[in-house]
Amino acid sequence: MALSFFGRRVLLCCMTLIVYLSVNAQFPYVETFKNNTAAGVILQGNKPAYLTSGIIDPPGEGCLRLTSNDNYQSGVAFCSVSFPSNNGLVVEFEYFMHDGEWVGDGICFFLYDATVATPDFHPGAFGGSLGYAQLTDIPGVPKGYIGIGFDAYGNFSKGFQGRIGGTTVGERDTNAVTVRGPGIGALDRSTNLTDYPWIATQKTTDLTPRFLIIDSTPGRATEPTSVGYRKARIEMQPVVDGSDIVTGYLLTVKITVGGAVPTEYTILKNIAYNYAPPPTLKFGFTGSTGGATNIQEIRNLYMDVYSPLDAPTAVADNYSTCTGVSKYFDPLSNDFTPNGGGQAPYPAGVNLNKASIDLDVTTPGIQQTKSIPGKGVFTTDASGLVNFTPDAAFISGTVTNDYFVNDIYGETSTAGTITVTVNNLPAELLTVNSPQTNCEPATIDITSNPAVWYTTGNNGTVTYYEDALATRPITSPQSIGQSGTYYIQLTSNISGCSVIKPVDVTITSAAAPPTATAGFNCGPGKVSLTASGAASGEDYKWYDASSGGNTVQVNGSSYLTPDISSSTNYWVTKYNVKTGGCESARVPVMANINANPIAPANAGRDQLGLTDISTLSLNGSTPASGETGLWSFVKGPNLPTIVSPENYNATVQSIVPGNYVFRWTIQRGTCTSTDDVVIDVKTTSRVLPIVLKDFSVQLQNQTAKLSWTTTQENNSKGFEIQRSTNGTDFSTISFVPGTNSQQLHSYHYNDDITNISSAYVAYRLKQVDQDNQYTYSPVVRVALIAQAFDIQVSPNPFTDRLMLTANMSEAGQIELRIFDGMGRLVKQQSFTVSKGSNNLSIQLSSEIASGVYYAEIWKSGKRIKQVKLLKQ
Template sequence: QTVSRDYTITVVPATLVLPAATLAAAQVGNPYTATIPAATGGTTPITYAATGLPAGLTFDPETRQITGTPTQSGTFTVAVTATDAGNPQQTATRNFTLTVNPATLVLPAATLTAAQVGTEYTATIPAATGGTTPITYSATGLPEGLSFNPVTRQITGTPTQFGNFTIEVTATDAGDPQQTATRTYSLTVNPATLVLPTATLATAQVGTPFSVTTPAASGGTTPITYSATGLPDGLSFNPATRQITGTPTSAGTFTVTVTAADAGSPQQTVSQDYTITVIPATLVLPDATLAAGQVGSTYATTIPAATGGTTPITYSASGVPAGLTFNPATREITGTPTQSGTFTVAVTATDAGNPQQTATRNYTLTINPATLILPDATLAAAQAGTTYTATLPAATGGTSPIAYAVSGLPAGLTFNPTTREITGTPTEFGNFTVVLTATDAGNPQQTATRNYNLTVTPSGLAQAPITLPDGVTGTAYTAFIPQATGGTGPYTYTVNNLPPGLVFNPATRQISGTPTQSGVFTNITVTVTDAGSPAQTITQTTSLTITEVPTPVTLIAFTAKAAGSNVQLEWATAQEKNNALFEVQHSTNGRDFETVGSLDGKGTVATRQNYSFVHASVNPAFIHYYRLKQVDQDGKSTLSPVRSVKLDGYVGIAMKASTDPSRNVRVFVDYGDEQLSKETTLYLMDLSGRILSSQQVELQPGRNTVEFSSSTLGSGIYLIRMDNASHKASAKVALP
């Protein structure tokens, strides 16, 4: 069997597809052509359409070409749609990427206007074309003094350097990839205009070295060369340093023309006039030392001529010493000075210039006094022992006041330098050369010396009348022969015919001893002989009465001994007659005695009697002196020899302290040995040894009392310290 069936098979067209493709890149401003690939599949005919094209480009649907000149850069998505003729209709769309690159970045050429050193300058670089904005700019190679503004593209400033400069400007866009364009521009900077500044030049003076520098030219092209004309005589111009130097020889006002020429091409030249005033040399009176003159002597000297100034020169002088005159024509000081001293002579010189110059100088002129002279003179004779007055002559000449001095005067005479008198009573005789010296007040000082002879004759030898006191047998006797006066010492004394038991000491003129025979001795001769040649002699006759007095008590022993702090006195008599008592007398200096005790005598006895007395608690600071005063029943008395004693521990100085009712501290210092130091310092101290007060004293023999005020001291125990070079001691004292 066969069977048949019809089946319908529908065959649809292939799927419409737009193939992918990479479009060539375009560039702004350049013609562009690109063809979109033909679609496959679908039912023909196929129609095309495109959207998203960059500005400046168009799409041809027949040829599928994109053509034109793009005006905008960027990356564009071009959507192409293909539509077939099928039923159903198919549509295919594909996006193609089209990159439009920017136009090429270009810096246009330009000619920059020329600049000038020192002149403000502005120029603008042309803007770059193409590229992707924003465009940034930079520049190198600018002349010194100019700067580039990358925002405004302006070159501005004031150039300080001239020459031809190549300025390289670079423009950089904002594209990716980035574009860079560089162009060089030529800039000519001309030199500044050559200028010589004005200036006031210093004033010069004839005869004085001068130096001034003219100002340097500004502008132009270095090196600059200089020249000068019209210089005053004596001055020259140094073109290297621009200095005008030298010593001008003529006065006046001069116009000096300085010319500066630069090294430019074309060369610049400029001239400037400068004024130099040259004044005359300073009028000067030279210093000089004038010869000294002397009162009464002819004098002449010449003041030196002035230098400088404008002749003729006139002169005047003041302060010329009396007796001298000044001649303005010859400049001489002449005459005979009548006054001494140091004078300042002021000389004034005046020139004939306009303005006029005046110079004054002080010259010292010394007029020495007339020579100092002491006149001769004969002095009246003097006599030893007789009042004398003589006046030495006054000096002449010299400069007053005149001072006088004398040497060689006899003893007893003095010289009064004010009155020039020699006065007094001469005590020696002979021929004396009195040397008088006069010294004036001048500078230099004058001195004159003259010898004057003065004869002093001896005085007559004299002696007062001699009267000798009466003596008593068995009693010590002392008398002195009066001192002789006048004559020539030394004197020699002799005494003859003295009573037995008495002797004469010619050295002390003392008659002493114990007369052993009573009576009236009337033929005692006293002779005095001086040492003169010839010798003078005086002899006097005197008398001496010695009376007989029975001896009431015969003292055969008397001793004083130290016994601890006491002194033990012992004495003995061989016989006594009407003996009332013995007084014991004590002294610490051997001169001033006081009674410290007494013992009754035995009346009348013919046998030995022994006596003993204790002087208790005596001061160990002293040497102690004792004597006995024996008193008869009728009141008559005799003194024994003196005995002395030092206690154990004798120091010669002792100290103790106490307070008085007013609380003041009283210090007692006993000073018993004058061979020890007198200089003593007493200190009042607290118990720590701190000195509160001190006093320095010079000890006197005996008891010395020193008082310290205690008004500022509180109650308590204080120390007293004594410092003496010979002894030191301390004591405590209590203040209530």
């Protein structure tokens, strides 16, 4: 009995003897060609074949390379020892044809007369002759008996270039196995014009299923599970006459194609080769290239005398199921094949092609479905399991079906019979609730609270399995921590009939914790808290406790607390909306209530009517413990110097006549309280040239209408009309001459304010007399937009930080812009403000030099406030 190479691999690897020494070679004969020597094998060719071990491959991992990727080669490896021809032959070898150009040409296994002495041997022609047959002026193998070509390019089958016979001249027979007969191989070919006749050709691409004789994947495909793997098997069954003399052979050629399940295909079957062999033969391999090239190699050669394969045995199977219950079973578990080597009894379930189960023995081909009328349907797939689903009307009884299966060597089994007995269902029907989910790191207990997972009656036993065949019990069904499909089985205590159903378990990863940002408020009220870090498909939940408690908001990256009177902790999580809502750990976030100063700031009484002084005193309220105070200059005719502005009783130097405003700010944390004091400094009293009765402004459309009345004018030059958009900085926009009237006299002036974007505009009169002395009128102003805010900027003077206190009637965006004395922008920052009180801190760069700056607040594209600042 012939053994396949894979069937004998373990046995032969254990044999240390590689048999090659004797006049007639002993079988089986094994040569891996993986090492750098091959006893009894001679290498020749116009570019000789060679063993790659230690040259291009690591030692012990090589192969026999017949041709390289060069043109017009004919490389050969032939054996110097002989064997008798009367026993037939089985040959197996792996071959590789790869990394060439135009895929040329192929590999040929050949036998020749053993009487040819080694010195007289030479390979056949290159190219389409595959190193076995002739070309017009090149002879074939001396006394060749048979050449079996694995022809990628497709000319070995063609009767031109001096070859005898073949398929129709025309298109090449690519991807083909071609057989050519004997030839003398004489140098003078005119003596024999019948050498190496064509016998048969079969293209692998004409088979069903079709496949390529080589795979286009670069490099060698050495593993049977690789799609590019190829292994050839040649069977030569002797044909004898009445005197038991061999008159020829029945030739069969098979190729195994790699894949997840390696499959052997029959290319030629029982081809009559009617040429009597010589008494003894030798063998060899050739490879050839022509205008097209390939690297062509072989490995793992196995040879034995011919012995036909035997049919595998499919043993009868008996199974049971319940009414209406689909059941899987494994009919191959007791089947066996004798073709894997060894002695009977052969191992069950081994060397069988699980994908080859044929459920309909009366229909050609492999049928994976068989319907039995009135009984049910049998199905199978590549797993080797068979499923039977009874018809709804088939309450109980027996159903049978025959099947075939192939072994991995391609032999079909005897018919096996599957018998399935259908029993009545248990009275306790099983209903499974699926799917079920939980979140890491928790596990799922499918045995607890059965109403969650399944419902059943009381007269049955429930068990839990990892597979549908109920062969792998779940080790810990109370703590399943891995997602997957599991099975719950109910077995009736009365009938013993079982029902098994799947349940899908999903353990979902929890989201990563978010980043939380605390909120602040000065005094009791609502506090805005924020969270970040959510990816696409994630959201937030807000809680009032570190565990349990109440969900105060189910989504959104911000949360506005209810009114609180003291600092309070909240917690936020992040969860994945798409995967069952598994939440992260809760992250604490503080809603801070900062206490206001103990008492409101008090800058002291206004000081009016001071005359001819250069230094003045400021007297503010004393800060309480934990509070700080700071004096700042608000406005005035010049920029004075505040000495020790952090003291409540500071002094101010460099005073000139005019109207000053100073601000006293008390701060605790981010909360502030401010108060302004007005100080008016005049020159020595003198008779004013003008007595101003009134001064007013009214807004009409885009025009500010100014009106003023004098009761007396003496030595008056006139009135400079000055305008300010921030209440501090005034510029002259026009001049109206005086009348020097001693009676009531009214003046009017219209100012076009179309292009003014501030929240208000302020005006004052500079009353100038003939000797250019002057006095200022009171300031009047008119609002340009509704006042929906109160924004204070402190401290002033400042060092490296400013604080904005913004009381807003609605939420929105404001922007701070800071300019130096030259009008250059040195800082710009936007803020999102909520309705109510907002305390905003601005960190300023240490690169901002000391001096005068102007801070502007913008909202909705309009400047709504301007403050003059001093950087210390």
